[in-house]
Amino acid sequence: xxxxxxxxxxxxxxxxxxxxxxxxxxxxxxxxxxxxxxxxxxxxxxxxxxxxxxxxxxxxxxxxxxxxxxxxxxxxxxxxxxxxxxxxxxxxxxxxxxxxxxxxxxxxxxxxxxxxxxxxxxxxxxxxxxxx
Amino acid sequence: xxxxxxxxxxxxxxxxxxxxxxxxxxxxxxxxxxxxxxxxxxxxxxxxxxxxxxxxxxxxxxxxxxxxxxxxxxxxxxxxxxxxxxxxxxxxxxxxxxxxxxxxxxxxxxxxxxxxxxxxxxxxxxxxxxxx
DNA sequence: TCATAATGCGGGCATATACCCGTAAAGCAC
DNA sequence: GTGCTTTACGGGTATATGCCCGCATTATGA
Numbered sequence: 001x002x003x004x005x006x007x008x009x010x011x012x013x014x015x016x017x018x019x020x021x022x023x024x025x026x027x028x029x030x031x032x033x034x035x036x037x038x039x040x041x042x043x044x045x046x047x048x049x050x051x052x053x054x055x056x057x058x059x060x061x062x063x064x065x066x067x068x069x070x071x072x073x074x075x076x077x078x079x080x081x082x083x084x085x086x087x088x089x090x091x092x093x094x095x096x097x098x099x100x101x102x103x104x105x106x107x108x109x110x111x112x113x114x115x116x117x118x119x120x121x122x123x124x125x126x127x128x129x130x131x132x
Numbered sequence: 133x134x135x136x137x138x139x140x141x142x143x144x145x146x147x148x149x150x151x152x153x154x155x156x157x158x159x160x161x162x163x164x165x166x167x168x169x170x171x172x173x174x175x176x177x178x179x180x181x182x183x184x185x186x187x188x189x190x191x192x193x194x195x196x197x198x199x200x201x202x203x204x205x206x207x208x209x210x211x212x213x214x215x216x217x218x219x220x221x222x223x224x225x226x227x228x229x230x231x232x233x234x235x236x237x238x239x240x241x242x243x244x245x246x247x248x249x250x251x252x253x254x255x256x257x258x259x260x261x262x263x264x
Numbered sequence: 265t266c267a268t269a270a271t272g273c274g275g276g277c278a279t280a281t282a283c284c285c286g287t288a289a290a291g292c293a294c
Numbered sequence: 295g296t297g298c299t300t301t302a303c304g305g306g307t308a309t310a311t312g313c314c315c316g317c318a319t320t321a322t323g324a
Contacts, residue, residue, distance in 0.1 A: 005238070006245055006254060007146075007153045008168050012189050013261040014139075014146035015311075021139045033280065036140050050302060057144050062281050064303070069279075085289045085302045106137070113138055117263055122138060128257040129145040131249055147281075165310065182272060194311050196273070201309075217272045217319045 010132075024109045028102045029073070035106060037066055038091065038099050041076055046088040048081055070095070142264075156241045160234045161205070167238060169198055170223065170231050173208055178220040180213055202227070 021032035030038070040055055041047060049067065053060040067089055070076040075095035081088040091099070114122055153164035162170070172187055173179060181199065185192040199221055202208040207227035213220040223231070246254055 004242075005164075005168060006242060006258070007149045007164055009258055009261055010142075010146050010149055011165075013264050014142050015189075017139045017142055017264050019312085031279080032137075032139055033143075036137060048302075057147075058280090059282050060303075061283080061305085066280070081302090083289065083302075085287095087303075110136075110138060113264070117260065121260060121263075124256065125260040126138070126141055128249065128253060128260070129141055131253075132145050132149050132245070151282085163309080180272075190310090191312050192273075193275085193313080198310070213272090215272075215319070219273075 021106070021109055024105050025102055028098055028105070030070075030075075030098070030102065033066060034070055034075075035099075035102060037063070037070060038075055038095055039103075041067075041089050042091045042096060042099055046079070046081070046090045048086045048088060052089060153238070153241055156237050157234055160230055160237075162202075162207075162230070162234065165198060166202055166207075167231075167234060169195070169202060170207055170227055171235075173199075173221050174223045174228060174231055178211070178213070178222045180218045180220060184221060 018032055021035075025031055025035055028035075036056065037052075040052060044052065044055065047055075049060055049064050052067070053063040056063060067076055067078070071078055074092055075098060077090055077092050077095075079088045079090065080086075117125070150164055153167075157163055157167055168188065169184075172184060176184065176187065179187075181192055181196050184199070185195040188195060199208055199210070203210055206224055207230060209222055209224050211220045211222065212218075249257070
């Protein structure tokens, strides 16, 4: 139980919290990682895989594969980029709509966490995590 | 960058910290998840997959697969359990030896984190993570 | 005792994630 | 302009992780 390994504690918390978000997003047919990807794609407009990966702090190949799944879902579209080699990712209409629908639920999860931890705690947590 | 999603922040921190531990353990040919599994198997002696999964707060099938990799590595052995259906996992001599070798390095990583965050911060972080 | 329920696993399926290698395209240096 | 380097990807390989289903075994209750 009480593994003193900081990393194990962190990983466990990450899994648990992820599943909370996943459960909340489940009615929309997406999970947290996909929600995050979709939101970023909407925010950055047409964006290359490399830039997206950099923004999300994920490996490019990871983003590429995850994006492909969402292309299959019809939430994201891949078009030609500035180059012959570059892919430009953008949201589809359905992607935008889904994001708009899901965001209030996501916000509720965030709010619930705020409420559970109490004022200032989330900021404290974010700061500590940033220092890691 | 500043994704305000608490979960994304947490996941990112988890990935980053994991890669720190992974890098430190790399000379031993194992990663953090494997180190954690090995340590728990050593601690619990002969233990079933189900109990191990419960202790690690992981899905049983995940533990089963991860353990299989370590059986291939010769660090863990699977034997008959109390039942016909139960598998008993235990460390091999090599597994024990590797754990003993790797633990000081793991401790150094922990210590470095302590030093980086400053006194009390780690406890604070652990508490916050536990409340999630 | 016998049928039903619970337990312990394995395997299939899917996502998430990273690293490495190869290919194609673009940039640069001379 | 030719050749080397950098950039952008795709695909292969591997681990991590969870869920569901099916099978075998054990426990339970009528």
